[in-house]
Amino acid sequence: MSSWLYSEKVKDHFMNPRNIMFDDEDFEYDAKGKVGNIKCGDEMVFYLKIDPDTLTITDCRWKTFGCASAIASTSVLSEMIKGMTLEDIYNISNVDIMNELGGLPDNKVHCSVLGDKALQEAVNNYYRGHGMEDKVHDTESRIVCECLNVSEEEIEFAVLEGARNYYQLQEMTKIGTSCGKCEEDARERLAFYLDKHFGVKEID
Amino acid sequence: MRVYIQGITGIRFLSQGDTMHRIYFDHNATTPLHPEVKSAIIESIEVFGNPSSLHEDGRRARILIETAREKVAALINADPEEIMFVGSGSEANNTVLSLVSCSGARCSLHSPADSDLVTSTIEHPCILETSKCLENRGTNVWRVGVDSRGLIKMDDLEQAVSENTSLVSIMMVNNETGAIQDVERALEIAHASGAFFHTDAVQAVGKLPLDVRKLNVDFLTISAHKIYGPKGVGALYVRKGTPFCPLIRGGHQEMGRRAGTENTLGIVGLGRAVELRAEEMDAEAERLAELNRVLREGIESRIENIHFNGDPEHCLHSTLNVSFEGVEGESLLLYLDYEGVEVSTGSACASGSLDPSHVLLEMNLPVEFTHGSLRMSMGRSTTREEVDYVLEVLPGIVKKLRRMSTVYGGER
Numbered sequence: 001m002s003s004w005l006y007s008e009k010v011k012d013h014f015m016n017p018r019n020i021m022f023d024d025e026d027f028e029y030d031a032k033g034k035v036g037n038i039k040c041g042d043e044m045v046f047y048l049k050i051d052p053d054t055l056t057i058t059d060c061r062w063k064t065f066g067c068a069s070a071i072a073s074t075s076v077l078s079e080m081i082k083g084m085t086l087e088d089i090y091n092i093s094n095v096d097i098m099n100e101l102g103g104l105p106d107n108k109v110h111c112s113v114l115g116d117k118a119l120q121e122a123v124n125n126y127y128r129g130h131g132m133e134d135k136v137h138d139t140e141s142r143i144v145c146e147c148l149n150v151s152e153e154e155i156e157f158a159v160l161e162g163a164r165n166y167y168q169l170q171e172m173t174k175i176g177t178s179c180g181k182c183e184e185d186a187r188e189r190l191a192f193y194l195d196k197h198f199g200v201k202e203i204d
Numbered sequence: 205m206r207v208y209i210q211g212i213t214g215i216r217f218l219s220q221g222d223t224m225h226r227i228y229f230d231h232n233a234t235t236p237l238h239p240e241v242k243s244a245i246i247e248s249i250e251v252f253g254n255p256s257s258l259h260e261d262g263r264r265a266r267i268l269i270e271t272a273r274e275k276v277a278a279l280i281n282a283d284p285e286e287i288m289f290v291g292s293g294s295e296a297n298n299t300v301l302s303l304v305s306c307s308g309a310r311c312s313l314h315s316p317a318d319s320d321l322v323t324s325t326i327e328h329p330c331i332l333e334t335s336k337c338l339e340n341r342g343t344n345v346w347r348v349g350v351d352s353r354g355l356i357k358m359d360d361l362e363q364a365v366s367e368n369t370s371l372v373s374i375m376m377v378n379n380e381t382g383a384i385q386d387v388e389r390a391l392e393i394a395h396a397s398g399a400f401f402h403t404d405a406v407q408a409v410g411k412l413p414l415d416v417r418k419l420n421v422d423f424l425t426i427s428a429h430k431i432y433g434p435k436g437v438g439a440l441y442v443r444k445g446t447p448f449c450p451l452i453r454g455g456h457q458e459m460g461r462r463a464g465t466e467n468t469l470g471i472v473g474l475g476r477a478v479e480l481r482a483e484e485m486d487a488e489a490e491r492l493a494e495l496n497r498v499l500r501e502g503i504e505s506r507i508e509n510i511h512f513n514g515d516p517e518h519c520l521h522s523t524l525n526v527s528f529e530g531v532e533g534e535s536l537l538l539y540l541d542y543e544g545v546e547v548s549t550g551s552a553c554a555s556g557s558l559d560p561s562h563v564l565l566e567m568n569l570p571v572e573f574t575h576g577s578l579r580m581s582m583g584r585s586t587t588r589e590e591v592d593y594v595l596e597v598l599p600g601i602v603k604k605l606r607r608m609s610t611v612y613g614g615e616r
Contacts, residue, residue, distance in 0.1 A: 014535075015542065020608045021616070034615065041532065041551065041560065041575040043610045065575075065611045067534040067551070 021061035033122030147178035231583035272475025293427030382523025410481030433477030437470030530612025
């Protein structure tokens with residue numbers, strides 16, 4: 001095939017995904033994390049085998065209902081995490097995954113977020129199940145706009161969906177369109193997620 | 205002789221020689237040029253004159269355009285002066301919808317009271333978005349929904365059309381499902397209330413027999429590239445005596461209805477394309493209906509938990525839209541592409557937005573099916589061998605994706 005929509009590495013991981021959880025394999029796991037929703041067209045589950053002494057990931061499997069970007073980014077992620085400690089998992093960002101994959105088209109970036117969120121959910125679940133609640137990273141998203149109940153997570157999602165400036169963020173989330181007191185906070189979060197996911201500043 | 209090689213999920217189909225044979229099942233998106241359309245364009249390629257010029261070079265171009273006009277008119281039983289050439293089907297649709305807002309006090313087209321537009325929820329985006337724009341400018345827009353077969357509800361249409369309606373615009377065949385709409389009934393409803401009737405017939409012209417006289421339609425949209433003609437050219441039928449106002453102003457071309465120097469070569473291509481459709485469409489329809497049946501029954505017998513989107517009785521013979529439970533459409537499309545099969549999907553991920561196909565959503569398809577739809581649209585080059593090949597590779601791909609799916613295999 002001549003011009004593939006994605007990089008060679010994306011194509012390879014899409015065509016030959018690694019560490020898929022097959023029902024007939026009887027993979028024993030210590031923790032499981034699930035994110036996404038079939039309604040949105042993406043759903044992801046991660047299964048981890050964890051060494052209880054070193055709190056290190058020894059093996060993993062995953063399943064997804066998702067597009068090529070979701071499959072490829074989760075496949076590459078599943079190779080990256082073997083040997084990592086559970087704390088390391090919280091530091092993985094989707095930029096790491098994208099770098100590993102050789103990039104994804106902008107409108108596909110949001111598909112790569114699911115795998116690392118499922119992974120963090122699995123680690124949280126492991127901590128909770130083993131009496132280490134204190135180590136759980138709070139994934140409850142902070143509310144930025146109190147009037148309209150817009151969370152940090154929704155700002156992040158809007159950025160991934162194409163919001164590149166405050167006006168577009170407002171169009172998509174209605175943030176700060178009531179009392180407007182949260183504007184500074186919202187702009188700061190917008191800049192943070194633009195930098196985190198795309199390495200860019202606000203574009204007017 | 206056919207040549208096979210080993211592909212990732214099995215055998216791979218090759219044509220004679222070394223070039224990989226691509227199986228093109230996406231004719232509703234666009235079609236390759238008919239070889240004879242290509243010849244007609246090449247024959248005219250040196251004709252550069254401005255068709256409006258009175259000299260020899262200009263007249264040569266003018267003759268080509270008027271000959272093409274006669275051919276387009278002949279295909280749908282119109283008079284040549286009722287055919288105007290435009291830049292695309294989208295332009296034709298925009299032109300017709302722009303008439304609705306033409307209700308200013310100094311405009312002779314419509315009285316301000318007659319300002320409602322009635323259309324459906326499954327129209328092409330060039331109708332949906334234009335009608336949204338009209339709405340923002342103050343036009344009342346009524347959008348009629350469809351049933352689970354993708355057929356526009358005529359009872360609802362009857363409710364929506366009133367004496368205030370100035371235009372009813374209903375597509376003839378839906379591009380995604382191939383559902384053939386009851387345009388005759390819709391037209392009756394429109395005319396009974398004194399409204400004009402437009403049909404976007406881009407997916408129907410040259411595939412189904414069509415007679416604008418018998419149908420008594422006021423406006424009808426045609427596109428060249430859906431029927432083996434070139435891109436960037438279409439035609440709009442405007443029935444004699446129907447009020448009209450140009451969308452693109454500033455020139456006398458196309459009887460003052462569309463300014464801009466004519467796309468002579470494109471128009472030549474469209475003319476030849478419609479002529480060939482008249483010769484080929486009947487036999488092709490019969491052949492494709494049979495292939496569609498083989499494809500449909502083959503999928504049904506080889507793959508479980510699927511859903512056909514649309515009803516074969518009311519469906520264009522060349523289109524099959526089917527959803528596979530637990531499988532995401534873009535993944536399916538790309539695996540098929542890798543196996544040499546080109547299709548399209550209503551999946552959100554393939555559209556670049558988060559919304560799956562508006563047409564499938566309107567049909568109230570369960571969510572697990574909306575993201576996993578494939579549209580296969582066959583055409584004049586489609587063979588039985590290609591259908592057999594698709595039936596051979598598709599089950600393996602669906603199985604592979606279902607094995608990794610959270611939805612289908614379930615999670616542990």
